[in-house]
Amino acid sequence: MIDVVVFGVSAIIVLGGALGVVLSKNPVRAALSLVASFLAVAVLFVIQQAHFLALVQVVVYGGAIVVLFLFVIMLLGVDKVEDLDLPERSQVVAGIVSGLAFFGLICAGLFVSGPGGDEGNVALTGQIGRNPIDSTDDINQLAADIFTRNLVPFMATALLLTIATIGAVVMVKNSEADSSLPEAEVN
Amino acid sequence: MFLNQFLLFAAVLFSIGVYGVLTRRNGVLVLMSIELILNAVNINLIAFAAYNQDLSGQVFALFIIAVAAAEVGVGLAIVLLIYRNRRSIDITEQNALRG
Numbered sequence: 268m269i270d271v272v273v274f275g276v277s278a279i280i281v282l283g284g285a286l287g288v289v290l291s292k293n294p295v296r297a298a299l300s301l302v303a304s305f306l307a308v309a310v311l312f313v314i315q316q317a318h319f320l321a322l323v324q325v326v327v328y329g330g331a332i333v334v335l336f337l338f339v340i341m342l343l344g345v346d347k348v349e350d351l352d353l354p355e356r357s358q359v360v361a362g363i364v365s366g367l368a369f370f371g372l373i374c375a376g377l378f379v380s381g382p383g384g385d386e387g388n389v390a391l392t393g394q395i396g397r398n399p400i401d402s403t404d405d406i407n408q409l410a411a412d413i414f415t416r417n418l419v420p421f422m423a424t425a426l427l428l429t430i431a432t433i434g435a436v437v438m439v440k441n442s443e444a445d446s447s448l449p450e451a452e453v454n
Numbered sequence: 455m456f457l458n459q460f461l462l463f464a465a466v467l468f469s470i471g472v473y474g475v476l477t478r479r480n481g482v483l484v485l486m487s488i489e490l491i492l493n494a495v496n497i498n499l500i501a502f503a504a505y506n507q508d509l510s511g512q513v514f515a516l517f518i519i520a521v522a523a524a525e526v527g528v529g530l531a532i533v534l535l536i537y538r539n540r541r542s543i544d545i546t547e548q549n550a551l552r553g
Contacts, residue, residue: 289474393457431524
């Protein structure tokens with residue numbers, strides 16, 4: 268019972284934060300809505316016995332990524348730009364149509380039962396939390412899985428992060444040299 | 455708890471993210487909407503991990519979080535570059551590649 272209440276409250280916070288991100292006019296306000304959304308998603312991870320991932324969610328998303336967003340927003344000073352407020356009418360129509368289309372597509376894929384009937388469709392009948400994953404052993408099991416079965420993807424992720432860091436630095440550094448030239452011709 | 459409540463909720467979150475990607479004109483806010491989409495996927499993966507009593511879904515979610523961090527770093531660098539070159543981050547104005 269308590270699970271359902273926690274789920275309902277955090278789901279409302281997540282969706283409210285998400286609507287704040289896509290609708291608010293001020294980018295700083297959108298970033299703070301994003302923090303609320305991420306923290307409530309961390310609560311959802313906890314009630315699904317993913318304790319370590321809830322921690323990662325708070326530290327990486329709620330900490331690092333949102334700070335990066337806020338840093339760029341402040342650096343560009345875009346909170347004063349007013350002509351970015353309103354999307355064009357065609358964009359709103361396209362957004363609503365594709366959002367609803369994606370929602371319908373996902374629901375159809377999940378909840379329309381195949382030849383096995385409704386009993387065979389886990390998306391309709393599945394229950395979670397009956398016999399929970401041993402939460403005390405969460406991190407140990409994750410580590411054992413990552414460093415044995417998923418070692419190669421882990422290495423590839425490390426390489427990807429290195430490349431992304433170097434790439435970001437190189438891109439911004441080279442444009443420093445370009446912007447010292449007289450105003451770029453694209454303007 | 456039922457599995458379908460998480461799946462339905464993640465579908466709603468994903469759709470809100472799609473709406474944001476298509477309607478936002480500020481490049482930074484488009485990246486934020488992409489983060490919402492990735493979070494919806496993570497919720498689905500962890501719900502299936504809890505349903506199957508198997509941690510593979512959580513491992514996938516961990517990799518997605520790492521890749522999302524890399525994506526945000528590169529994406530924000532691109533937004534900074536666009537701003538330096540064009541003095542605007544309105545992505546509807548970035549049409550230099552249009553034929």
